[in-house]
Amino acid sequence: MTAARSGPAFSVHDIPFSTHGSWFGISPVLAEKARAEDLHLVSHQNGMHAVLRFTPLDARTGERAGTRVEATPGLLRWAGEQGHVALAYASPDTVRLRGEGLGLRINAAADALTPFTGTYFYRDPVDGAYVFTSYETGRRYRITVLSGTVTEISGSQALGTGERGVTLTAAPGGVWESAVEELDSARLPYTSSETFDAVVATAEQAFTAFADAVAPWRSTGTPAAELAAYVLWSATVRPAGLVARPAVLMSKHWMDKVWSWDHCFNALALAPGAPALAWDQFSLPFDHQDETGALPDSVTHSEVLYNFVKPPIHGWALSHLRRRLPAPLSRIELAEIYRRLARWTDFWLTVRRAPGAALPHYQHGNDSGWDNATTFDPERVVVTADLVAFLVLQLRELSLLAAELSLPDEARRWSRTAEATQAAMLDELWTGERFVARGVDSAATWGSSSLLDLMPMTLGEHLPEHIRKTLAARIETHLTAYGLATELPTSPHYLSDGYWRGPIWAPATVLIEDGLRRADHHRLADEISARFRALCETHGFAENFDALTGTGLRDRAYTWTASSYLLLAEAHAHRDSR
Numbered sequence: 001m002t003a004a005r006s007g008p009a010f011s012v013h014d015i016p017f018s019t020h021g022s023w024f025g026i027s028p029v030l031a032e033k034a035r036a037e038d039l040h041l042v043s044h045q046n047g048m049h050a051v052l053r054f055t056p057l058d059a060r061t062g063e064r065a066g067t068r069v070e071a072t073p074g075l076l077r078w079a080g081e082q083g084h085v086a087l088a089y090a091s092p093d094t095v096r097l098r099g100e101g102l103g104l105r106i107n108a109a110a111d112a113l114t115p116f117t118g119t120y121f122y123r124d125p126v127d128g129a130y131v132f133t134s135y136e137t138g139r140r141y142r143i144t145v146l147s148g149t150v151t152e153i154s155g156s157q158a159l160g161t162g163e164r165g166v167t168l169t170a171a172p173g174g175v176w177e178s179a180v181e182e183l184d185s186a187r188l189p190y191t192s193s194e195t196f197d198a199v200v201a202t203a204e205q206a207f208t209a210f211a212d213a214v215a216p217w218r219s220t221g222t223p224a225a226e227l228a229a230y231v232l233w234s235a236t237v238r239p240a241g242l243v244a245r246p247a248v249l250m251s252k253h254w255m256d257k258v259w260s261w262d263h264c265f266n267a268l269a270l271a272p273g274a275p276a277l278a279w280d281q282f283s284l285p286f287d288h289q290d291e292t293g294a295l296p297d298s299v300t301h302s303e304v305l306y307n308f309v310k311p312p313i314h315g316w317a318l319s320h321l322r323r324r325l326p327a328p329l330s331r332i333e334l335a336e337i338y339r340r341l342a343r344w345t346d347f348w349l350t351v352r353r354a355p356g357a358a359l360p361h362y363q364h365g366n367d368s369g370w371d372n373a374t375t376f377d378p379e380r381v382v383v384t385a386d387l388v389a390f391l392v393l394q395l396r397e398l399s400l401l402a403a404e405l406s407l408p409d410e411a412r413r414w415s416r417t418a419e420a421t422q423a424a425m426l427d428e429l430w431t432g433e434r435f436v437a438r439g440v441d442s443a444a445t446w447g448s449s450s451l452l453d454l455m456p457m458t459l460g461e462h463l464p465e466h467i468r469k470t471l472a473a474r475i476e477t478h479l480t481a482y483g484l485a486t487e488l489p490t491s492p493h494y495l496s497d498g499y500w501r502g503p504i505w506a507p508a509t510v511l512i513e514d515g516l517r518r519a520d521h522h523r524l525a526d527e528i529s530a531r532f533r534a535l536c537e538t539h540g541f542a543e544n545f546d547a548l549t550g551t552g553l554r555d556r557a558y559t560w561t562a563s564s565y566l567l568l569a570e571a572h573a574h575r576d577s578r
Helices: 198-216 225-236 261-268 275-288 314-324 330-349 385-404 410-431 449-464 464-475 508-517 522-539 559-577
Strands: 025-031 036-044 049-058 066-073 075-080 084-091 095-102 101-106 119-123 130-132 140-147 149-154 165-169 174-182 298-300 301-304 437-439
Touching: 025 049, 025 508, 036 174, 036 522, 049 075, 049 084, 049 130, 049 165, 075 314, 075 449, 084 101, 084 198, 095 165, 095 198, 095 298, 130 385, 149 225, 149 330, 165 174, 198 225, 225 261, 261 275, 261 508, 275 298, 275 314, 275 330, 298 508, 314 330, 314 385, 314 508, 330 385, 385 410, 410 437, 410 449, 464 508, 464 522, 508 522, 508 559, 522 559
Parallel strands: none
Antiparallel strands: 025 036, 036 049, 049 101, 066 075, 075 084, 084 095, 095 174, 101 165, 119 130, 130 140, 140 174, 149 165, 298 301
């Protein structure tokens, strides 16, 4: 009898089944807009690649069996009328399978094998295991039969196009078991003394410990907290390739990277309960800082991209992170992050300021993180107030760090630069009624209906009172029943699935909610928090959401959304307790 299910149930169509540290998951989602009938082993080494296909079979007829898929953090099950197949992670690179009443066909996901693509399959004469060798991932996938029988083998040592795989089953009333490993090249034959139920119990205990650490405050009033914790836990990978630290990917769907502003929200959510993992998240993009001080656009297993950057929210994030960590950073850690943050700030003050300009600029909407926001419709190389606001907060944080490190001259220099930069922003971009963007080449200015124009609210208490009130009033016009629309729903440019031209996004929500609180607009901040939390509790942790219906859009298992929910839910729980 398989161990009882424990933890929040979820749909594998929305959230992949995986475990902390693993580079692969079990999912029907094979790529953006690509879903399969069967679940697949999908690896994220060298990109996102479906490697193996799992098909449950009627043990009597050998035909595909009708099943429903059930998933909790420690256990995945195909449940049918004749029996079930269960899957659990024994370690980050190994899953155990157990079947009773149903068989399972494990095939290479790709039929075609060329000299450069596809999956080669053979039986290892050393231990009798069945091995799939994937060109795409550069890894091997070994199936070891622990009990039961192999009733069919297809395509062993075959070249060209054809089916490759094995069928596992057991005699009537019997049980079969196997292990599937992702390995680099070679490994001793698989052995284990653990029962399947013990594997499940260990996995469940590991997740529960994580959830207890990062969301000890959870209650019936925060019903999505445990599932949010699972999204973070299961999207974490161990160091490999170009990722030198444990990393929380944005997703184990197709958004399988760490982008250089997304990571800040994951770090903040993890900080109180998993401080080492949180610090790794904040630090990871800085590991790849270039000679100008720029952070990469994104980092993943086999790729670091530098063609764009992301906005400098890192001073804002570090300020919050230091308050949330259970212990202060050491002087060595402070000195290191000061050096890195200073170089990142100097990038914006030098490489991204035109000669004679007081304010830095973006080169494309992608640099802002709001890729296609309507602010960038007239021109792309632009000075915007959100960028300046983030930079001012970063300069202020650098001033505090320098003072702590006994660098008074540098502290004064950063503070003066912060004041001068904010003064220039108000002088050049504030019209008296709104913030505008300015083209670097044309010097033309314009406003838009994008929430991006209102992001200077992140300056909070540093803004003059009349500007705070004006921004708060305009922010409220973006508030739908579900949260903050990134484009005014009344705008002719509004698109329900328009990426940053309408949908609700987690980072904008958290940044604005925080700025409103620091500006003493608590009522509006409370309302924004409540609507976003309710949105996640109803529609999950999607990359973004339809602002008028709440429907989750794009990638449905996005970690910065889960982290943003945890941040807002924790703060709400603490306000309630007070």
